[in-house]
Amino acid sequence: MKIRSGTSNAICGALLAAHCTSAIQLTITDANSIKTAASTAAHGMMSYYKGNITGGTPGLLPQPYYWWEGGAMWGSLIDYWSYTGDTTYNDIVSESLLFQVGPDDDFMPPNQTKSLGNDDQAFWGMAAMTAAEAGFPNPPSNQPQWLALAQAVFNTQAVRWDNSTCGGGLRWQIYSFNNGYNYKNSISQGGFFNIAARLGLYTKNGTYFDWANQMWDWTNAIGLISDSYQVFDGSDDTLNCTELNHIQWSYNTGIFLSGAAVMYNVTTGAEQAKWKTRVQGLITGANAFFYQGQGIMYEVACEPNNNCNTDQQSFKAYLLRWMTLTIKLAPWTHDILLPLIQTTATAAAKSCVGGSDGVTCGTKWYEGNWDGTYGVGQQMNAMEAFQALLVDQVGPPLSNSTGGSSQGNPSAGTGPSSVRKDKAGAGILTTLVLITILGGAWWMIA
Ligand SMILES: *[C@@H]1O[C@H](CO)[C@@H](O)[C@H](O)[C@H]1NC(C)=O
Ligand SMILES: *[C@@H]1O[C@H](CO)[C@@H](O)[C@H](O)[C@H]1NC(C)=O
Ligand SMILES: *[C@@H]1O[C@H](CO)[C@@H](O)[C@H](O)[C@H]1NC(C)=O
Ligand SMILES: *[C@@H]1O[C@H](CO)[C@@H](O)[C@H](O)[C@H]1NC(C)=O
Ligand SMILES: *[C@@H]1O[C@H](CO)[C@@H](O)[C@H](O)[C@H]1NC(C)=O
Ligand SMILES: *[C@@H]1O[C@H](CO)[C@@H](O)[C@H](O)[C@H]1NC(C)=O
Ligand SMILES: *[C@@H]1O[C@H](CO)[C@@H](O)[C@H](O)[C@H]1NC(C)=O
Secondary structure, eight states, X not given: OOOOOTHHHHHXXXXXXXXXXXXXXXXXXXXXXXXXXXXXXXXXXXXXXXXXXXXXXXXXOXXXXXXXXXXXXXXXXXXXXXXXXXXXXXXHHHHHHHHTSTTTTSSOOGGGGGGOBHHHHHHHHHHHHHHHHHTOOOOOTTSOOHHHHHHXXXXXXXXXXXXXXXXXXXXXXXXXXXXTTTEEEHHHHHHHHHHHHHHHHHHOOHHHHHHXXXXXXXXXXXXXXXXXXXXXXXXXXXXXXXXXXXXXXXXXXXXXHHHHHHHHHHOOHHHHHHHHHHHHHHHHHGGGGBGGGXXXXXXXXXXXXXXXXXXXXXXXXXXXXXXXXXXXHSGGGHHHHHXXXXXXXXXXXXXXXXXXXXXXXXXXXXXXXXXXXXXHHHHHHHHHHHHHTTGGGSOOOOOTTTTOOOOOOTTTTOSHHHHHHHHOOOOOOOOOOSSOOOTTOTTOOO
């Protein structure tokens, strides 16, 4: 934890770079203003990254950030490049994603085993998927390719589908020795659902849509997606998922929302009407994440009580990211979601006036000022809010029939060593806390 020092001012004096403003000034109708704001937030975010200096590990954020958040951050920077055209971070993004693929090219590096859940792996896989969809520069041909990496994540997770409890679904953790192995949670289901739907859109291979349908149906049947489209956190499989942890996080809604928008886009007739109802329902469910009807996004489960942990500090970024994907694939949501992005981004900018650099972003956007907090999550949230304003200037996700050039491999990640590794066991225990205890909070509505 640190307040960033005067370094950036010194760099600013020398370079007059775009990020050198004294406070973020955001005019939501002015693309240059938006790009400057996003650049400023991105620069602040990347000031935490040390993986590119001597002795650092490419792709990793320093403690207290878990491995997954690096994957999430690289994904946000691919969108950053796609939305703003700023190539500043492209090389670091490529290097980082490729460094963390692991020996089987499936985003399972062995030295992350103790914090490697299906959701963690999915965040890296979704970054690769975004790279394919955005036409991010392809890696050299002797390196794994973006589409194949997303397929590898999909394939490794499909074989983890687990009918032994709860009638199916994915466990949170991959390894039985990790805490959370008995938890079937929405973000793990959502990651698989999201990647499956997007792989289907990109490749037109219907097998992916079959899996997306199976995942939605199971998640809904177990009640993690309620019939009123709240998305609850997870369920204990030792109770056969008969009880739910009803806490709601913004990213859970977002990950299903954007996947449902893909499914809406690729279906017709009655199927499409079904997915439209689901998209609409999740948008209504997302009202829980906008402060007192004012259109300003907030993390309802932790911001009011000032107890968002490091992971949770970044969740708004993903709901914002997935709202823009939703707008592109279900254009009828544009006039519902863009106003929310606009009020949210305007409020976020007012929080980016903190720290010694004067542009550090805080957590609570509904307070109209910097709230004294700082970190990768706060910067990423704000960056995603700003760049989301540019949604109308960016084309839809590419597919392999609309100019996408990423090379796939339908059997990526199914090699023998992946299977062996999944079955390996070692007595590593983690400090992961299974379920946040928040008994009786008002949003835990069954
Ligand atoms: C590492 O990346 C940061 C963020 O882009 C950059 O400011 C810094 O100069 C880089 N350091 C090296 C040694 O390349
Ligand atoms: C993990 O493994 C990679 C590849 O073997 C290595 O380069 C890296 O330094 C290791 N440590 C961490 C913290 O990732
Ligand atoms: C699990 O159940 C699903 C749905 O009933 C079925 O399609 C699938 O084949 C089963 N998978 C395994 C691995 O048994
Ligand atoms: C566990 O839950 C699944 C899905 O709801 C159900 O089909 C199955 O019968 C349950 N098993 C037991 C032992 O209750
Ligand atoms: C797109 O991918 C599908 C499935 O992998 C393949 O059958 C098709 O030939 C590809 N189309 C193009 C234009 O590459
Ligand atoms: C479609 O995807 C499935 C699941 O990964 C794969 O087994 C199959 O080979 C793919 N088909 C084609 C034509 O690429
Ligand atoms: C699917 O997405 C494309 C690309 O954004 C869009 O042009 C098209 O209208 C969408 N289809 C439907 C049915 O909304």
